[in-house]
Structure formats: C-alpha cells, structure tokens
Amino acid sequence: MTLLTKQLINLIRLLHSDTGQNQIAAGLAFGIFLGFAPFISLQTFLVLFITFVFRVQLGAVFISAFFFKFIAYLLDPVADPIGRALLEHEALRPLWTWMYNVPLLPMTRFNNSIVMGSFIISIILCPILFFVFKQLVIKYQVTLVHRLEKTKAWKFFSATRFYIWYKKYNDLYGA
Template structure:
C-alpha cells in the first residue's frame, strides 16, 4: 500500500534525476503538455501518446505534464472552442476538411470537433515556450534536488538506489 502511494513521488524524482539531458526532459514535458491539452478519444491523442512512448524523451516528465495539463485543459475549453470554430469556418479549408472527413479514419481524427482542433492549435502555439521553460527549470532544479537526495535518508529511499548511487550516496 505504501509503495502504491509513494510511486508518483518516485516518478517525480525519476523525471528530475534521470540521466537524461535537459533537452530530453523538456521534450518529454512538451509532448505531455500537448497530449494533456488535446481531448482524449481521438486519433490525435493516440498519435501524441505513441510519440511520447516511442521517442527518446523523458517519460516521467511527459506523464507528469499529461496529468497537469489534463486537469487544466477543461478550463480552456471556451477559448479552444473559439479558436477551433474560427479554423473550421475558414472558406479556403472547407474542401480539405470535407476530404479529410471522407477518408477511412477521418471521423476518428477529430478535426470536425472545434475543441479538439482548437486545443491542438493552442498546444502547438505554446509548445516552444513550454519547451524552453521546462529546459530552464530542469537545468536549475536537478542539481539542488540531486544534492538533497544524497543528503537525506528519506530522499535516498524515495528516489531509489540507482539515483542515490549516481549522486554519490
């Protein structure tokens, strides 16, 4: 039972203290942000989830971002609906949307839903600031957190032996 409760904390330590570069952590966080922003149950979310699992990015950071942005994204539904409504009513793209919907997997993509396309566009728009911010945050947080893990027995127990050994514990 205690292991089940401490598993998310260990995953958080794993995201920060892993042997990944700041770029890998930032890309994992950014892909997780995009997956968390997009409504689930369509092909876009499936493709983003496959990318998060298949690419060489930090998966705990990505899963943390998915959880964080999945909780935040319903608050942005009004904005994403307006963005998606504007995109779906562009006269130049009406033929493309009709062609896409008529394809075999077209209805499963989710481009006919205003919130889905608006969330995807908003996630693409904020992806670079998210990447840059996560990269800077990881570069600042990882060294002090690594020293804290080595200093305290509770930190070594939470992080696990592999992370404590990396920092000389």
C-alpha cells in the same frame, strides 16, 4: 511494478542526474498534446508513438498531461472560438471535407471546435514550453538539488519508507 511508478522513478533519477534535460523537457512539452486532446483519439496514440520512438521521458509526459488536462478544461472557452473560426472559414472548407472522407482522420475529432482549438493552442505552446521547461530543468539540476538535499524536509523525506524503497530499487535495478 506498474509502468507509471517505474516511469516516475526514472523521472526522479533523470532530474537528479546531469543528463536528460532534453528528454524531460520534451516529455513535459508533449504532455500538452495529451492533456488537451480527447482521451481516446488518434492524437493520443500519435503522441505516445512519438514518445516511444524518440526516447522522450514517459513519466514527464504523464505528469504533464495530468496537469494540462485541468488547464485544458479552463481553456475551453478560449479554444472554442479559435476552433470554430478555423472550421467555419470558407477557404478551408475543401480541406475539412477531404479530411472527413479520409479513413482514419475523423478519429481525431477535428470537426469539434473545442478539440480543434485545443490542438491549435497545443501546436503553438509546445515549442515554447519545451524551451521554458528545459531552462527550468537546468536550473533545478544546478541549484535546487544541492539546496534541497541540505534541508530538514529532505532529511525527513529520505527517512520515509517510499524513499528507502526507491533507494533499494535503484541499487538493485538502477543504471
């Protein structure tokens, strides 16, 4: 079974349990860093390291990163002037020079105005998104799960092969 499929199953399991709100919300919020950062960069590896160390839900990170990649593309015209203003600010020039001469820091691509602006937007939005996603997960778990399971669409979905496979997997390997 692939890592992504396993993480999606874990995400579904956590969404339908009464625990894990912080793990899911942090995963969804950390996805903004992966979505806004270049694919292969130091930021990506740092976020993945933090995700593994602090038990953040990996499936939520990947799903969120997928959607934030599209949003990042749309926000490039906003991120560029923010990054350009920071990179061209005279008082910060010694900091940028020092960072460029430190061995691994140029791998962050901080000298690109769009990458810098996207990183600043990510830093600002991540804590806000954590609390928003936490409230959404709590509301989902309290109200929508019970309503969803009573609908005809859920009954149809629960009869599909994917759901039957999921239930069998959950019975065999689930916690």
